[in-house]
Amino acid sequence: MLGFAQLFASRLVKAAAILIAIVVMNFFLVHAAPGDPAMVMAGEAGAADEKFVTQLREQFGLDRPLYEQLGTYVGKVVQGDLGFSYRQQRPVWDILAERLPATLVLTLTAFILALAAGVALGTLAAVAVGTWADSAITVVALLAYATPIYWIGLMLSLLFSIQLGWLPAFGYETIGAGYTGLAHVADVAVHLILPVITLALFYMAGYARLTRASMLEVRSLDFVKTAKAKGLTQSRIVTRHILRNAILPVITVAGIQAGQLVGGSILIETVFAWPGIGRLAFEAVLQRDYQVLLGIFLVTSIMVILFNILTDILYGLVDPRIQVSQ
Amino acid sequence: MTRRLSGIPARLQRGFTRGFHRAAAAGLLAAALAIPGTAALIAAPAMAQETPVRGGVLNSIVQPEPPTLMLGLNQQGPTQTVAGKIYQGLLTYDRKLTPMPSLAESWTVSPDGLTYTFKLFQNVKWHDGKPFSAADVVFSTSKFLMEVHPRARAVFSRCESIKALDDHTVEFKLKEPFPAFIQAFEVSSAPIVPAHIYEGSDYRTNPANTTPIGTGPFKLKEWVKGSYIQLVRNEDYYKKDLPYLDGITFRVIPDAASRSLALESGQVQQTQYSDLEPFEVPRMKTLPNVTLTTQGYEFVAPMAWLEINHRVKPLDDKRFRKAIAYAIDRKFIRDKIWFGLGRVPTGPINSVVKFYDPKVTTYEPSPEKAKALLDEMGLKPDAKGVRATVKLMPMPYGETWTRLGEYLKQALGKVGVAVVLESTDAAGWAQRVANWDYEITTNFLYQYGDPALGVARTYISSNIRKGVLFTNTMGYSNPKVDELFDQASRENDPAKRQEQYSEVQRILSDDLPVVWLLEMEFPTFLDKRVKNANTTAIGVNDTYESVWLAK
Numbered sequence: 001m002l003g004f005a006q007l008f009a010s011r012l013v014k015a016a017a018i019l020i021a022i023v024v025m026n027f028f029l030v031h032a033a034p035g036d037p038a039m040v041m042a043g044e045a046g047a048a049d050e051k052f053v054t055q056l057r058e059q060f061g062l063d064r065p066l067y068e069q070l071g072t073y074v075g076k077v078v079q080g081d082l083g084f085s086y087r088q089q090r091p092v093w094d095i096l097a098e099r100l101p102a103t104l105v106l107t108l109t110a111f112i113l114a115l116a117a118g119v120a121l122g123t124l125a126a127v128a129v130g131t132w133a134d135s136a137i138t139v140v141a142l143l144a145y146a147t148p149i150y151w152i153g154l155m156l157s158l159l160f161s162i163q164l165g166w167l168p169a170f171g172y173e174t175i176g177a178g179y180t181g182l183a184h185v186a187d188v189a190v191h192l193i194l195p196v197i198t199l200a201l202f203y204m205a206g207y208a209r210l211t212r213a214s215m216l217e218v219r220s221l222d223f224v225k226t227a228k229a230k231g232l233t234q235s236r237i238v239t240r241h242i243l244r245n246a247i248l249p250v251i252t253v254a255g256i257q258a259g260q261l262v263g264g265s266i267l268i269e270t271v272f273a274w275p276g277i278g279r280l281a282f283e284a285v286l287q288r289d290y291q292v293l294l295g296i297f298l299v300t301s302i303m304v305i306l307f308n309i310l311t312d313i314l315y316g317l318v319d320p321r322i323q324v325s326q
Numbered sequence: 327m328t329r330r331l332s333g334i335p336a337r338l339q340r341g342f343t344r345g346f347h348r349a350a351a352a353g354l355l356a357a358a359l360a361i362p363g364t365a366a367l368i369a370a371p372a373m374a375q376e377t378p379v380r381g382g383v384l385n386s387i388v389q390p391e392p393p394t395l396m397l398g399l400n401q402q403g404p405t406q407t408v409a410g411k412i413y414q415g416l417l418t419y420d421r422k423l424t425p426m427p428s429l430a431e432s433w434t435v436s437p438d439g440l441t442y443t444f445k446l447f448q449n450v451k452w453h454d455g456k457p458f459s460a461a462d463v464v465f466s467t468s469k470f471l472m473e474v475h476p477r478a479r480a481v482f483s484r485c486e487s488i489k490a491l492d493d494h495t496v497e498f499k500l501k502e503p504f505p506a507f508i509q510a511f512e513v514s515s516a517p518i519v520p521a522h523i524y525e526g527s528d529y530r531t532n533p534a535n536t537t538p539i540g541t542g543p544f545k546l547k548e549w550v551k552g553s554y555i556q557l558v559r560n561e562d563y564y565k566k567d568l569p570y571l572d573g574i575t576f577r578v579i580p581d582a583a584s585r586s587l588a589l590e591s592g593q594v595q596q597t598q599y600s601d602l603e604p605f606e607v608p609r610m611k612t613l614p615n616v617t618l619t620t621q622g623y624e625f626v627a628p629m630a631w632l633e634i635n636h637r638v639k640p641l642d643d644k645r646f647r648k649a650i651a652y653a654i655d656r657k658f659i660r661d662k663i664w665f666g667l668g669r670v671p672t673g674p675i676n677s678v679v680k681f682y683d684p685k686v687t688t689y690e691p692s693p694e695k696a697k698a699l700l701d702e703m704g705l706k707p708d709a710k711g712v713r714a715t716v717k718l719m720p721m722p723y724g725e726t727w728t729r730l731g732e733y734l735k736q737a738l739g740k741v742g743v744a745v746v747l748e749s750t751d752a753a754g755w756a757q758r759v760a761n762w763d764y765e766i767t768t769n770f771l772y773q774y775g776d777p778a779l780g781v782a783r784t785y786i787s788s789n790i791r792k793g794v795l796f797t798n799t800m801g802y803s804n805p806k807v808d809e810l811f812d813q814a815s816r817e818n819d820p821a822k823r824q825e826q827y828s829e830v831q832r833i834l835s836d837d838l839p840v841v842w843l844l845e846m847e848f849p850t851f852l853d854k855r856v857k858n859a860n861t862t863a864i865g866v867n868d869t870y871e872s873v874w875l876a877k
Contacts, residue, residue, distance in 0.1 A: 033753065033754070034750075034753065034754040034757045034758065035751075035752075035753025035754045035755075035756055035757035036753070036757070037753075039753060039756040039757050039760065039795070040752055040753045040756060041393070041400070041402075042756065042760075042794075042795050042796075043752060043753075043755070043756035043795055044402040044403075044752075049476040049479065049480070049791075049794060050791065050793070050794055051476070051479070052474075052476045053793070053794065055474075055530075059530055059531075087393040088393060088394075088551070089393075089394060089531070089535060089536070090536075095551070098551060098552075099551075099552060102552075150581075154583050154584070154587075157584070157587060158587065161587065161591055162587055162590055162591045165591070168593075169584065169587050169588060169591060169593065170577075170579060170584055170588065171553065171554075171577065172553055175553075175554050175556065175575055175577070269580075270580045270581045270584075271581045271583070271584055272584070273553070273577065273578060273579040273580060273581070273584060275550065275551065275552030275553040275578070276552070279552065279580060280552065283390070283391075283580075285751075286751055286752055286753065287393075287752075287753070288753045
């Protein structure tokens, strides 16, 4: 257990170093794009004069040299201050804190659903390989994987919101309803259904295909034959022997994807008007809202690092042969 | 059907029942349409002379989400639509751009055109309960807007003095006549802000910016960033019994397809400006629950054009620009790219703006004339049929502009002008256009009811200013044009003004500093239950004090 704590600590130290590097790199990347927020705001207002643009630049600190801006920014980040949004006139922390829960609810629900359904379907297909059930699952998975995510979203809301009127087409909650407690949870849950299904379908397809392929591979290995020869039940062979070994590549991929879920949620959040940070990131790029964008990069980097550590730990739990080491 | 299922949110229940109603309604409608004549019977009556009823919430769209609702600090389109219900100007304008009362009850202009006196409504209160007075108007126009509002700064810097004669009278004295002055008091051009909150503070960082305090019929209740903006009735509004609505909710819906679904499903009752892409319009027009109007944009009067950098050869030659004008079919652009929204322009002034004159050189599509002009310039086709190559950077403001870029590439290609399309995003576009780093781009500007306010700025040499967007970025310069625009802006006699503007239109339509493409119209879709909306030249940006919802 001590080794485990040590590992965790050393990983965190490395992570901190990586984060600083990420902050600096992102800073330059973001400033490399042509145009600045003052210009964007002038463009949107439909009118500008020198004074207007100069005032904005001064206010945003954009008139100072780039290295000076970087110094100020890194200095603040180290102290836990992510800066101030030019556009929204609010601290970046406040904006992120407001938007992050919506994204986490959406992506984590979708992720868990995708993983559970994907592994289940993949297992089913592998067990029933060659039958109609296998073909059906494979075809559905292929379709879900190949269809653009926003199109699925639009079609689902066309069917369930416009035609049937069962589910809200967009938004996070019913505006002005003032629900509290359980009623609020139920309200958000209803709004979650379509975006979660849309996002989950894509990832589910991947996990299903991966699980199926991996299980078919493991199934032909010697230890499975041994298990069969010992006279174990089919279900025990599938769950204890095949799936446990076959799931490792799925965990690897899922670990990587968990970190990327925010990226995948940009489209979903746009189609379903979901007030999360995926969309915020997209808008921040277009508006050159540097500080907000950098803040999102930082938060998502932290998420990726955390998920990587989690994945490593999970490996050890699923397969004790994999040693937790440096 | 009305029984409440415990545990299921009301929203979902309504969804279920509405599904049935919708199916039933659709069936009825189909039956009605099958019998000739009945459809008209259903649609026509009952509209006329209904008495307004109080209550109800209007759901609309706001897109993109505004950075702030403090209208003095930001005049982006969506800010105007929302904040136009919170803040007010002294005047509003009818469809013919005639001034109408808003915060000012009445006004007089002295015969020499130098003194404008406004009588303000009594009993007006700010949303925080403090009384509104002439001092607020003086502060807003002489200090606040002069500091933060580029358009207002250009107008009010023409004032010699701005004084409060008493609590409800304001007098503007101009240095020289400027007849366009009376068009400058609309809410986004000169929003009146509370002096007691802003006087002496740093306007841009004033904490009150997040909780706008205006005089308008609606107050901000809640703004959930990324989600919605909720306005509620101002119970202390100075016009008795107004507004009729309990509130207006603006939803942030970033995806264009989702916005049309929202209108289609009745979740919003209004869309405006570029909420819907023009290619959605033909389909939405056929919906039974909504009506389409293109009115309400007379004040902004947008004009789209091909902006041409005169510093690049051969674009500096007016024969080349004329060849471009002859090579493209602007009726095609209007009908096939904008799906019939808009009018084909004749010259620099939009036909709904004052002093428009149609008697100018016009350019009917004619590839032959285009080729003849290019021949005359000595631009002969090479082996591939290419006479010249130009770079076109379409405006990154939605798919329609991209399609326009593709059409222009084809049309110009046919007369031997090869077009290389360049793509940018909004920030990059603004940067490059402002710094003259482009060859041809598409652009549109608002004209604000008077050539002196929204037209001259594009063509006068004094407005060639590097790094500043929406100036004379083409680098066009003609002393005669400068002189005429200058004289006309100071001319009190409307007949003489008309002469000057007519001449300037004749010169410009021959010089062709830009190639005018479209007098744009935006589609406003309104649910049929929404009454009295969009009645002025300010359209959806007006206060909506007398809008009501039929039950």
